[in-house]
Amino acid sequence: MITISPTLLTGCVALLCGWVVVGLAGLLRPGSLRFAGRTLFPLGALLGLALALLAGASLLGGGTERLILPVGLPDLPMHLRLDPLSSLFLLLLGASSFGISVFAGGYFRQGEGALPGLLCLQYHLFLASMGAVLLADDAYGFLVAWEVMALSSYFLVTTQHRIPEIRRAGFLYLLMAHVGAICLLLCFGVLQGGSWLFTFDAMRAAHLSPGWAAAAFLLALLGFGAKAGLVPVHVWLPEAHPAAPSPVSALMSGVMLKTAVYGMLRVGLDLLGRPVWWWGLAPLILGLLTIFYGVLFAAVQTDMKRLLAYSSIENIGIVFTGIGLTIVFEGSGLETVAALALLATLYHCLNHSFMKSLLFLGTGSVLHATGERNLGRLGGLIHRMPWVAWLTLIGTLAIAGLPPLNGFVSEWLLLQSFLFADHLPHAFVNLLIPMGMALVVLGAALAGYVMVKFYGVIFLGQPREASLAHAHDCGWLERIGLLWLALGCVALGLFPLQVIRALGAVTGQLIGAAVPQASSHWWLLAPVPGRPVSYGPLVFLTATLAVVFLTVLAVRLTYHQRVRRAPAWDCAFGGLTPRMQDTAEGFGQPIRHLFQSFFEIERELPAPADRTPRYRIAIRERIWRLAYEPLSNAVERLANAAARVQQGRISVYLLYGFVTLIVLLAVALMS
Amino acid sequence: MRALDWITQVLEVVAALAAAPVFLGWLNQCRAWLQNRRAPSLWLPYRSLHKLFHKEAVIADNASSLFRIAPYVVFGAMVLAAGIIPSMGTRLPLVVAADAIALVGLFAAARVFMSLAAMDVGTAFGTLGARREMMVGFLAEPALLMVIFVASLISSSTALPAITENLASGRIGLSPGLAFSAVAFVLVLLAENARIPVDNPATHLELTMIHEAMVLEYSARHLALMEWAAQLKLFNYVCIGFALFLPWGVARAHIGPVGLLVAIPALAVKLAAAGAGLALIETVSAKMRVMRIPEFLATAFLFAVLGLLVHVLLGA
Structure with missing residues (x-):
């Protein structure tokens, strides 16, 4: 079944495997920052550059290549495909990750949460899984790669897992990633159109009724939108990006969001016809x-x-x-x-x-x-x-x-x-x-x-x-x-x-x-x-x-080029201090003032005679109070209601099993 | 024809460089007459530029090189803009480089550089000016774009000379969409060029100033370039207005060298009228509070969007 020929697609797969190997190599000396930073990350960067070159060649060639790898579950081989759309996003992945990986080689420091070797593994797994998402040609392989991408990036976001806010941000990210993944699962379920074949080719060939096609499109929009950060399912993004180390933020924002765009284009413009x-x-x-x-x-x-x-x-x-x-x-x-x-x-x-x-x-x-x-x-x-x-x-x-x-x-x-x-x-x-x-x-x-x-x-x-x-x-x-x-x-x-x-x-x-x-x-x-x-x-x-x-x-020719340095003009009052510059709050004030109703503002203003004035302002998104908090409360109530069934006594559970058996037998006898 | 195109191009840029200070002088003169004051000389802007270029430049201690580069960039952007706007002829070689959207982008680039330079020294005035300038900009820039889009939709092109050609060909009177846009454009012009009622060019009062606050740390040749750039910006905006709403007299493609001979006096007459008109607006209106400026500009933006909607609805 497997036909290895020196094609661009084989090259891309080899490079993705290379990323996994580089990542695993990090475990050889997990504590050594020098090994990870000076050897492995630059190596990963070169693989990225090679990937960009291969993808660029494929894009300019404009052809389509396919490959079937006998990995995964029995009877479910992994279908891979390199066409212009995936080439473009692979090019983006390779070219951006080159810069980011080189930077990351010099960036990570000792004592920042996870061990350097572990970080290296997560980082390169993240890269490889993004590549696999772009190459996958069946729903099974796509979703597996998608999940690996979500999990590896979750661990990267929570690199500094000792800080509670970062753990919270990571949880929110994981939650939203899975809400999106469920939508995608349902979307692919609709797309197979009763053929129960989950290759993308089968989905292209499937004939959906207009209603089901629209449902698949909207599910894809919700699923990929949650990954991309489309309002109103964007809430994880402003929490997770600041929590992650900067090269990871760069990868997530620069590349991972684009895999969601890729998915949207793949489903909306390719699979759905x-x-x-x-x-x-x-x-x-x-x-x-x-x-x-x-x-x-x-x-x-x-x-x-x-x-x-x-x-x-x-x-x-x-x-x-x-x-x-x-x-x-x-x-x-x-x-x-x-x-x-x-x-x-x-x-x-x-x-x-x-x-x-x-x-x-x-x-x-x-x-x-x-x-x-x-x-x-x-x-x-x-x-x-x-x-x-x-x-x-x-x-x-x-x-x-x-x-x-x-x-x-x-x-x-x-x-x-x-x-x-x-x-x-x-x-x-x-x-x-x-x-x-x-x-x-x-x-x-x-x-x-x-x-x-x-x-x-x-x-x-x-x-x-x-x-x-x-x-x-x-x-x-x-x-x-x-x-x-x-x-x-x-x-x-x-x-x-x-x-x-x-x-x-x-x-x-x-x-x-x-x-x-x-x-x-x-x-x-x-x-x-x-x-x-x-x-x-x-x-x-x-x-x-x-x-x-x-x-x-x-x-210069007509006049002169004399320059004299002098202190900045202070209106002859003296005592200009850096505190007199606009702060970030100050610079954003006109926008805050003009679009007040969009923000939920919590402000603490000092009284005029206050000896130790304190000014504090906190801005939250209204969407938390309007949508997410009611939603999470509802889920919690539902879970509590469901928990009543859960008694913790073995005899009750045996009773449940017995009742279920009786009901099933009754159903079987009826039909 | 090629040679003539280049001559028009060079002539336009040189004319803009030379006429921009005089135009400001003329505007100030009209304003003084209307306000019953004795008018300053028409050539005063020239003299102050000359004086400034002669002076020794004083730069604040912690100014970075961005501070010194910015005046040249802003000036360069305005000169390039003058080369793109068809004020005299529509066959301009430079015009392939930038259509009207890129022109707005060019103005935006100048604004961003100016604001960054204002923040560079780190005084209260500089950052205040930068913040206010960006506040004016974020509403004025989209309003200007929407104005241009109405004209673009009418002419099926975003290239300014093509728009002017089309509007000057006389097939179209001032369509309803364009009429709305014209109102919006005048409001944007006043705001973008720091004129009354948005900013007062003649004051250094911290409560109100925008443009002057930004250039407060500049002196000598840098200040001269900034001032000249501001005069060029006013000139350019007025010429955009002519290109969109009063495209008469501009040398059109098929006319040839004679067109240029008509175009120059036509431009002079239009400029004189525009200067008088602007002076009138400035005289009869009062400076408004800074936080009222967004309302003023939102009106402009709304007018521009209305213009576009009217155009789409009427299909004109």
């Missing part, structure tokens, strides 16, 4: 809601990793908005526009993977250098940690959606596909589209606000605590990791046309149409034939740099 247009409304509306919700909460956070977690929620919202648009367009028979929307979706996945990993790793370096996660105790780090500060600046500008970096490209593509919506045959959707567009651009502008706050409060200004004077820049492994991801952001921003050509195979596979190129220039992005629309990031950058260069030259 041609989608009905109104299915797309669910991800579209939820996505728009998620954008707005995520960015508002990001704006009022004071913990830097929590801020980034909410920003991830926002970006997942953008991705799901794109998926929704794709389905609406495809269902309405507009293949080219659907391809454009899908392109924006996929491009944003790639972008977010690089920029969010970069930012999470940047916060990790700051955390190590200062021991602080609270924005209110940071500041001025650009002087102490120039490498981290300048590389993080690239990620900050990229995620704020500023040209010519990568975040802008996907937003541009998404807006272009929105602008095509005037051809839709549904009046209701036609009205929804302008509202959606308004929310997307409002979200993008608010993301700029959030990112200025994030960067300005951490790296600029004066240090808010005296201890920050001892902050040090990161080590060379960490620098390489950050540099790789920053270069990824720049490259994705400057060469959109090349990326889009590579993505053409995926849109061809899922939609059956590629976005044609209206331009013949390699530096010009003009995806819309018949409309004179173009964006040329290279020209853009060159022109700006040329103007800047000429200005510098002109100013």
